[in-house]
Amino acid sequence: MRRHVLACAFAAATLAAAGSLRAAVDASVSAILERHCVACHGAQVQNANVRLDNLSADTTGDRRAAETWHDVRNALNRGQMPPKEAPQLSSSDRTALLGWLDATLSDDLASAAPGRVVMRRLNRSEYQNTMRDLLGLDIDFVKNLPPDEVSPDGFTNNGASLRMSALQLEHYLGAAQNGLARAIVEGPAPPVFEHRAVETVVDKLKTLHWSNRLGRTGTFVARIPEFPDEGEFVLRIRARSEAPPGAPHPRMHVRLGYRADTQTPSRDVAEVDVPDGPARTFEFRGRIEEFPIQSRAQSKYPGMLVWVSNTYSDGKPAPLGEKVDFEEDGKIKQKMVWPVDPEFPAIVVEALEFKAPVYAAWPPEHHRRLVGDTPSARKDEATSAASVLRRFMRRAYRRPVDDADVAPMLRFFGKVRPRVASFERALRGTLAMVLVSPDFLYRIERQDGEHRLVDDHELASRLSYFLWGTMPDQRLMELADRGRLAEPGTLRAEAERLLADSRSWALVEQFSDQWLDLAGVHRVAINPNYYPDFDPSLKQDMRRETQHFFAHLLRENLSALNFLRSDFSVLNHRMARHYGIAGPRGGAFERVPLTGAGRPGGVAAHASILLANSTGEDSHPVERGVWIRTALLGDPPASPPPSVPNLASGDVDATLLPLKRQLELHQDNAACAHCHSGIDPWGVTLEEFDAVGLRRSSVLRRSGDEAVEHAVDASAVLPDGQRVDGAEALADYMLDSQRGVFARALTAKLLAYALGRSLVAADQSSVDEMTKAFEKADYRLRDLCTIIVTSDSFLSR
Numbered sequence: 001m002r003r004h005v006l007a008c009a010f011a012a013a014t015l016a017a018a019g020s021l022r023a024a025v026d027a028s029v030s031a032i033l034e035r036h037c038v039a040c041h042g043a044q045v046q047n048a049n050v051r052l053d054n055l056s057a058d059t060t061g062d063r064r065a066a067e068t069w070h071d072v073r074n075a076l077n078r079g080q081m082p083p084k085e086a087p088q089l090s091s092s093d094r095t096a097l098l099g100w101l102d103a104t105l106s107d108d109l110a111s112a113a114p115g116r117v118v119m120r121r122l123n124r125s126e127y128q129n130t131m132r133d134l135l136g137l138d139i140d141f142v143k144n145l146p147p148d149e150v151s152p153d154g155f156t157n158n159g160a161s162l163r164m165s166a167l168q169l170e171h172y173l174g175a176a177q178n179g180l181a182r183a184i185v186e187g188p189a190p191p192v193f194e195h196r197a198v199e200t201v202v203d204k205l206k207t208l209h210w211s212n213r214l215g216r217t218g219t220f221v222a223r224i225p226e227f228p229d230e231g232e233f234v235l236r237i238r239a240r241s242e243a244p245p246g247a248p249h250p251r252m253h254v255r256l257g258y259r260a261d262t263q264t265p266s267r268d269v270a271e272v273d274v275p276d277g278p279a280r281t282f283e284f285r286g287r288i289e290e291f292p293i294q295s296r297a298q299s300k301y302p303g304m305l306v307w308v309s310n311t312y313s314d315g316k317p318a319p320l321g322e323k324v325d326f327e328e329d330g331k332i333k334q335k336m337v338w339p340v341d342p343e344f345p346a347i348v349v350e351a352l353e354f355k356a357p358v359y360a361a362w363p364p365e366h367h368r369r370l371v372g373d374t375p376s377a378r379k380d381e382a383t384s385a386a387s388v389l390r391r392f393m394r395r396a397y398r399r400p401v402d403d404a405d406v407a408p409m410l411r412f413f414g415k416v417r418p419r420v421a422s423f424e425r426a427l428r429g430t431l432a433m434v435l436v437s438p439d440f441l442y443r444i445e446r447q448d449g450e451h452r453l454v455d456d457h458e459l460a461s462r463l464s465y466f467l468w469g470t471m472p473d474q475r476l477m478e479l480a481d482r483g484r485l486a487e488p489g490t491l492r493a494e495a496e497r498l499l500a501d502s503r504s505w506a507l508v509e510q511f512s513d514q515w516l517d518l519a520g521v522h523r524v525a526i527n528p529n530y531y532p533d534f535d536p537s538l539k540q541d542m543r544r545e546t547q548h549f550f551a552h553l554l555r556e557n558l559s560a561l562n563f564l565r566s567d568f569s570v571l572n573h574r575m576a577r578h579y580g581i582a583g584p585r586g587g588a589f590e591r592v593p594l595t596g597a598g599r600p601g602g603v604a605a606h607a608s609i610l611l612a613n614s615t616g617e618d619s620h621p622v623e624r625g626v627w628i629r630t631a632l633l634g635d636p637p638a639s640p641p642p643s644v645p646n647l648a649s650g651d652v653d654a655t656l657l658p659l660k661r662q663l664e665l666h667q668d669n670a671a672c673a674h675c676h677s678g679i680d681p682w683g684v685t686l687e688e689f690d691a692v693g694l695r696r697s698s699v700l701r702r703s704g705d706e707a708v709e710h711a712v713d714a715s716a717v718l719p720d721g722q723r724v725d726g727a728e729a730l731a732d733y734m735l736d737s738q739r740g741v742f743a744r745a746l747t748a749k750l751l752a753y754a755l756g757r758s759l760v761a762a763d764q765s766s767v768d769e770m771t772k773a774f775e776k777a778d779y780r781l782r783d784l785c786t787i788i789v790t791s792d793s794f795l796s797r
Contacts, residue, residue, distance in 0.1 A: 118160060121443075123162060124148050126470065131175070135366060137182055145175070149161045151758060155756075157756045159756050180431055182289075183370055184427055186424040195224050195225065196352070201222065224306065226303075227304050232288075232359070234354075235256070235269060237352050238352075240348050248345055248586065249276075249345060251274070251587050252273075253310070255267065255309075256288075258301065261300075269306075308347075310347045321337060385430070386410055396434050409433060454795060460476040463498065464498065468503040470503065496782075507554075524691075530616075530617045546608045559779045560779045561742075564602050565735045568592060578607065604632070614690075615691065621659060624686050634742075634749070635745075658710045660684070682730075685727060696712060698710060718733070739779075740771075746784070750785070755794065770784075
C-alpha cells in the first residue's frame with residue numbers, strides 16, 4: 001500500500017467528508033465523518049497531502065478508494081484517529097463507523113482480485129547467483145550493472161521498480177560474454193604455475209615490519225614470480241596461533257595484488273580465525289582475473305604479491321619501531337626493530353603455497369557441464385550445438401524448451417560459426433544471446449487465464465528465488481517435470497530442504513537487509529571528534545550481528561517475537577567487546593546470552609539499527625521512531641513536507657537544549673506536531689543509546705565551543721497513552737501490546753518479498769489468514785516461510 005496513505009492512517013477517518021461522498025452513506029455515518037474528519041482532509045486543508053473529501057465511497061473497481069478506506073479501519077483499530085488533540089469518537093460512534101467500514105470493505109474486497117505478480121527482471125543479487133549456478137563460476141558478474149531501484153516498501157526485487165535500459169542490456173551482454181569466455185575453454189590444458197615460500201620477502205629499505213610473526217605489527221609478504229592471466233588459483237597457508245590461554249583468536253587477513261611504485265593495488269582473498277593448537281593449513285580459492293594483475297611488461301616490481309596480516313585488535317595503538325645498529329660485512333648499519341608483546345594474540349606463518357590454474361581434468365567441469373562432448377567426438381556440429389542449446393536453455397529459462405525456442409538460437413549459431421575459428425567460440429556467442437533474452441533476464445509467468453494457479457515450473461522458480469535467491473536446482477526441476485511440486489506435502493518438504501541448505505543465506509541477507517534497512521550503517525558517517533576510538537570496519541560486524549540473529553531464528557525455527565525482546569544475541573568477539581560483554585573468542589558469530597549483561601535484547605537495541613538511525617554524532621529519535629513504525633509495526637509515517645525544518649533548525653541555543661525540549665520546539669510548528677506526536681515518542685525510548693549503539697546515562701550537547709551535559713530521559717507516552725521508560729520497557733510493551741501488529745507486519749513484509757510485488761487492499765484477507773496461522777505456530781520464523789509458500793497467494797498468479 002502506498003506509503004503516504006499508510007502514514008496518515010489516522011487521517012483516513014477524514015476520508016469520508018460525508019457531504020461530498022459520491023456514493024450513498026448512512027446518514028448517521030455521514031454525520032460522524034463530518035464532525036471528525038473533513039476539517040483536516042477537505043478542500044481547504046489536506047494534512048500529509050491527502051485530500052479525502054472527494055474520495056469515492058463506492059470502492060468497487062476503485063483500488064485507491066478501497067485501499068484508503070482499509071487504512072481508515074486500521075487507523076481506528078490502532079487508536080490513531082482521531083488525533084489525540086482532536087475531539088474523540090464516542091463508543092457508539094466508533095462502533096457505528098467501524099461497522100459501516102467492515103460491511104463496505106468485506107463486500108468490495110471480496111469481489112476484488114488480489115494483486116498480480118508482474119513479469120520482473122532478475123535483480124543484481126538474483127542475477128549474480130543465477131549466473132554463478134548456471135555457468136559454474138564464482139566470479140563477479142554484476143560489477144558493471146547499475147544499482148537496483150528500491151520499491152516504496154523497501155525491496156529491490158519488486159517487479160514494478162525493476163527497469164531496463166539499452167545501456168543496461170549492453171552490460172548484461174558484456175557480463176554474459178565475459179562469463180562464457182571463462183566457462184567454455186578451448187585448446188590444450190594451460191601450464192600450471194606453483195610457488196612456495198617459507199620466509200617473508202625482505203623490505204629493502206628495512207622500514208616496514210615484514211615478518212613471519214604477525215603480532216601488533218608485522219606482515220608476511222610472498223612474491224609469486226610466475227602466474228597465469230586467468231583461471232582458478234588455490235592458496236594454502238600453514239600457520240599457528242601464539243596466544244595466552246583463553247585469549248581471543250588472532251585473525252588472519254589475506255590479500256592478493258601487486259606493487260606499483262608507492263601503490264599496492266590488491267583485493268581481499270579471505271579473513272579467518274587462527275585458533276589454538278598446532279599449526280594447520282588454511283586453503284583459499286579464487287579466480288586470478290578477479291584480482292589486480294601485474295603487467296608483464298613492468299620489470300621494477302615483477303610478480304604478484306600475497307600479503308598476510310593479523311587484524312585482531314585490542315584497541316591499543318601499534319608500537320613504533322626503533323632503529324638499532326648492526327654489523328654487516330664489517331660495516332655498521334641500521335635497521336628497524338619492533339617490540340614483541342607476548343600477551344597479544346599473534347600468528348606465526350610457517351609456509352605459503354600458490355598454484356594456478358587448478359583443475360581436476362581438462363576441459364574443466366564447468367566446460368563439460370555446458371558443452372558435453374570433446375571436439376574429437378563431434379561429427380555434426382549443428383547437432384552438437386542443438387543438444388548444447390536445448391540443455392542450456394532449459395536451465396537458463398527455468399522451464400522446458402521446445403523446437404520453437406531452440407530454432408532461432410540454432411540459426412544464429414549457423415550464421416556465426418563460419419566467421420569464427422572454433423566450435424567453442426561460436427557456442428559462446430550463441431549462448432550469450434540466450435543470456436540476454438527476456439526468458440533468462442526476466443521471470444516470466446504465462447498469462448492464459450483469469451487468476452489461475454502457477455504451473456509447477458513457475459512454482460519451482462518462485463520457491464528457489466524466494467528462499468535461495470537463485471535458479472531452481474535439479475531436484476526442483478525434476479519434481480516440476482513430474483507435476484508433483486505443487487502437492488502440499490512435497491511443497492512443504494522442499495521448502496524445508498531449501499531452508500536447511502546454506503544457500504538460504506541469500507534470504508537471510510537480502511530480506512533482513514531490506515526489511516530492517518541494515519545498509520543504513522554505511523550511509524551514516526561516525527564523527528571521529530565524538531567517537532575517536534570507533535573503528536569504521538565495525539559497521540560490517542554490526543550489520544552481520546542482525547543478519548546472523550535472523551539466521552539463528554530461521555535455522556532453529558525460533559519465535560519471531562525474539563525480534564521484539566530476546567534474552568540473547570548472536571555476536572562475534574568484536575561485537576561482544578564493543579558492547580562490553582563476554583562473548584566468543586573469534587570472528588565467527590555465536591549465540592551469546594544477555595541475561596545479566598546489562599544489554600537488552602531485540603533488534604531495536606542492535607548497534608546496526610541504532611547507528612543507521614543516528615546523526616553520526618548523536619541519537620536521532622525521529623529516525624528511530626520512523627524505523628520502529630516502519631519495520632516493526634508496518635505503519636510507515638508520511639515523508640515530511642520540504643518546508644519542515646530539522647531539529648534545532650541551526651539555532652545554537654536550541655542545539656544545547658535537552659532532547660525533549662528540542663522536540664517540543666519542533667512541534668510548535670502545527671505541520672510538524674500533527675505527525676511527530678505519533679513518531680517521536682517511539683524514538684525517545686531508545687535515547688539511552690548513543691550513535692554507535694552503546695548505553696549511556698548522560699548526553700553531551702555541543703554547539704561550537706559550547707557543551708552542556710544532560711541526563712538521559714528515555715521516558716515517553718506512546719500514541720495509545722501507554723507510558724514507557726527506556727528500551728527494556730519498550731520491548732516489554734511491544735511484546736505485550738503489539739505482538740499481533742508486529743506479526744501481521746512481518747507476515748505482510750515477507751509475503752511482499754516472496755511475491756516480488758507490493759501488496760494491495762485485496763491481499764489483506766490473505767495476510768490476515770497467514771497471520772493467524774503464524775500465531776498458531778507460536779510465531780516460529782521458519783514456519784512462517786512455509787505458511788507463505790503453501791498459501792494461495794504464493795501459488796496463484
